[in-house]
Amino acid sequence: MSQGNTGVTVQAVNAYACPVREVLDRVAGKWSVQILVAAAQGPIRFTELERGIEGISRRMLTLTLRNLERDGLVTRTVHPTVPPKVEYELTPVAHELNDTLQQLTGWAERNRVHIAEARAAYDAEHRPELLDA
Amino acid sequence: MSQGNTGVTVQAVNAYACPVREVLDRVAGKWSVQILVAAAQGPIRFTELERGIEGISRRMLTLTLRNLERDGLVTRTVHPTVPPKVEYELTPVAHELNDTLQQLTGWAERNRVHIAEARAAYDAEHRPELLDA
DNA sequence: CAGAATCCCTTGTGATACTG
DNA sequence: CAGTATCACAAGGGATTCTG
Numbered sequence: 607m608s609q610g611n612t613g614v615t616v617q618a619v620n621a622y623a624c625p626v627r628e629v630l631d632r633v634a635g636k637w638s639v640q641i642l643v644a645a646a647q648g649p650i651r652f653t654e655l656e657r658g659i660e661g662i663s664r665r666m667l668t669l670t671l672r673n674l675e676r677d678g679l680v681t682r683t684v685h686p687t688v689p690p691k692v693e694y695e696l697t698p699v700a701h702e703l704n705d706t707l708q709q710l711t712g713w714a715e716r717n718r719v720h721i722a723e724a725r726a727a728y729d730a731e732h733r734p735e736l737l738d739a
Numbered sequence: 740m741s742q743g744n745t746g747v748t749v750q751a752v753n754a755y756a757c758p759v760r761e762v763l764d765r766v767a768g769k770w771s772v773q774i775l776v777a778a779a780q781g782p783i784r785f786t787e788l789e790r791g792i793e794g795i796s797r798r799m800l801t802l803t804l805r806n807l808e809r810d811g812l813v814t815r816t817v818h819p820t821v822p823p824k825v826e827y828e829l830t831p832v833a834h835e836l837n838d839t840l841q842q843l844t845g846w847a848e849r850n851r852v853h854i855a856e857a858r859a860a861y862d863a864e865h866r867p868e869l870l871d872a
Numbered sequence: 873c874a875g876a877a878t879c880c881c882t883t884g885t886g887a888t889a890c891t892g
Numbered sequence: 893c894a895g896t897a898t899c900a901c902a903a904g905g906g907a908t909t910c911t912g
Contacts, residue, residue, distance in 0.1 A: 873912105874911100874912095875910105875911085875912090876909100876910080876911080876912105877908100877909080877910075877911100878907100878908085878909080878910095879906105879907085879908085879909100880905105880906085880907090880908105881904105881905090881906085881907105882903105882904085882905080882906095883902100883903085883904075883905090884901105884902090884903080884904090885900105885901085885902085885903095886899105886900085886901085886902100887898105887899085887900085887901105888897100888898085888899085888900105889896100889897085889898085889899105890895105890896080890897075890898100891894100891895080891896075891897100892893100892894095892895090892896100
């Protein structure tokens with residue numbers, strides 16, 4: 607990379623330049639938000655998350671939880687029982703994040719139709735071959 | 740895919756299940772937000788965007804603009820002059836989106852330090868080998 | 873000026889199998 | 893139950909070159 611040996615990644619540089627990107631890098635993963643939502647009501651177990659989130663693999667659940675934990679968005683509590691029981695819980699910071707994500711949800715719901723139409727119109731105009739997909 | 744021949748992609752299924760993801764899929768790209776921000780002040784030319792957004796390649800600028808245009812977030816206006824002049828402008832919908840993204844920026848700025856510390860603490864605890872990166 | 877086309881590498885994600 | 897390990901693959905993104 608042209609950034610050379612500054613010891614700072616391109617990712618980090620972008621994040622510094624744009625705080626929004628910093629959040630997005632944290633939440634843009636395919637599963638992060640769904641985990642945040644699923645855990646919003648209180649402590650939740652690994653398997654409950656796995657069952658509650660349609661289509662997630664065990665691997666991705668683990669990886670995403672680790673990242674969230676690393677950023678201080680979830681806490682991981684191991685109950686030393688047999689069989690093991692691990693509970694994940696949102697931190698206050700994550701709850702705040704969830705609140706602001708609600709804003710985005712609002713925007714999405716208000717404009718979902720509008721955007722779908724824009725997309726259809728664009729495709730009809732620029733990509734006619736997709737019309738019978 | 741287990742969805743089979745329903746004619747609907749996995750992406751779309753997730754989006755329907757979770758409106759937030761729908762927005763994120765639209766904005767999570769590496770450059771989308773920076774373009775939205777750069778264009779927020781008014782019409783802006785291709786080259787101005789290219790110069791204003793540190794590190795973006797011509798290819799990604801084009802691709803991202805096309806996606807934004809497709810979703811009805813930016814308009815593309817070609818002035819038939821020589822040399823050609825193309826201006827991009829945010830739609831009202833995109834301006835609304837920008838406003839809600841501001842919320843996220845606020846969250847990021849308020850918690851940037853907190854998260855950096857959480858990350859450092861986590862790495863120190865779980866990944867000591869990264870401490871001299 | 874504002875792209876389009878091509879090549880290539882990195883990253884994210886899914887599938888599967890194994891374990892304390 | 894709650895993971896970890898490994899493989900394999902597709903998409904995202906960067907660098908470069910060409911053009912109306």
